[in-house]
Amino acid sequence: MEEDRMKTLRQCKYTSDASFFVSNYCFCHKKKADFLNLNPRESTGTGYVVEINPHEGLYLSYANWTPKINMERKYCILKKFVKLYFLECGDITLIQNGKKKSTIQHGVNLYLNKPSSGRVLYGSMTPIRYVSILLHEEYFDRISMAFPKDGLSLEDAFLWISDDYNAPEISKIFMQIRKKMIEGITSSMYYESKILEVLSLISQRHQLEQHNYKNTYLVISQDELYLLKSVGNVIRQTPISPPSIEELCKISTMSQTKLRELFKKVYGIPIGKYIQQCKLEQSLVLLSGSSLSIAEIAGKLGYANTSKFSAAFKRQYKKTPSEYRTTT
Structure with a gap:
């Protein structure tokens, strides 16, 4: 057999x-x-x-x-x-x-x-x-x-x-794709429109990164770029409890000043804002894939209160967490 x-x-x-x-x-x-x-x-x-x-x-x-x-x-x-x-x-x-x-x-x-x-x-x-x-x-x-x-x-x-x-x-x-699949929606037009949207966004991000790289390659070595990518990946993997700036300096083998400067050149935003973006991205998963209340999600992500979380969420996604939850 x-x-x-x-x-x-x-x-x-x-x-x-x-x-x-x-x-x-x-x-x-x-x-x-x-x-x-x-x-x-x-x-x-x-x-x-x-x-x-x-x-x-x-x-x-x-x-x-x-x-x-x-x-x-x-x-x-x-x-x-x-x-x-x-x-x-x-x-x-x-x-x-x-x-x-x-x-x-x-x-x-x-x-x-x-x-x-x-x-x-x-x-x-x-x-x-x-x-x-x-x-x-x-x-x-x-x-x-x-x-x-x-x-x-x-x-x-x-x-x-x-x-x-x-x-x-x-x-x-x-x-959005997950929600429709769970609901049993079979519309080929819907799924294909979402795939094209994903591919378009990725293509745009690739072109933007290539442009940014051409503007930074004279001041950032390949080794430094690799270490900066490692820093970004670590933050992305631990958005709820991200490493301290001291720990990120150890990962990058750079001083705080150099790390902050080069990180912004590569990612286009400061480290603190990148961490906040990763937290908000994690909130999308928690809002659509868990039964946690919005207050519990705010606390889990380290926000002082629900109001601060809702304000940050609305700045990023142009809608409140509760509005997002009702549409996913």
Whole structure:
């Protein structure tokens, strides 16, 4: 039986996350309307994954499941694709052949398959929730023909690798997609409009970062740029309790004055404002994905009171937290 399973696995052509859940983890699967519903076996986990294929080469997934045991997924994928995903929570480690292992960060992540092989590790008893957008070459071919001047080919996408796309406006779109998938909405027009919105924002951010880099490369070395990116990633991963300025100086091996100066050159805003942006981005997840009251969210994010949180939220998103919650 195991030999038959491995034979099926080798023959399984990767098209989406469902390929792995069915072949590697033996998830039960059933088609309902336009959604593919996947559930882990009782012995290995609880929860579910849903997937929809609104257009050729485009797959959207929403996962909300908890492994009961440590799980490992080996992969060897021989085709190029781009995967964007918003990880709300989960203990997930990626080990690519020839590279150091990396813990998948909460928030918006970008994965480019070149092709490559490696392993994905899921930690036991830690809930995994994410929204995933998987784009194959045929989908990029379609949108690059429709919008030839917008830099949306697969080749363009593979230039995005060094950029930080964990931005509030992008996170918000992932939350909107999640809401519609949970509600069972199957509108291909809706999903495709959101994908184009995400890709447009990412393309714009990439172009802006390239412009900023050209203006700063004379004063910032590649090593310094790497360290500054590390500082930004640490803040992004711990928005509720971000490191102190002293800890950030240790990470960057810079003095406070130099760190503050170069951080602003690279990110366009001071460290303090970047931390506040990350807190507000985390509030989007808490407002749409938890039962916490607005007062509890304000306290969790370190605001002195609800009024200060609401004022900061409205400055950023042009609506109050309660208005946002009612529309997501």
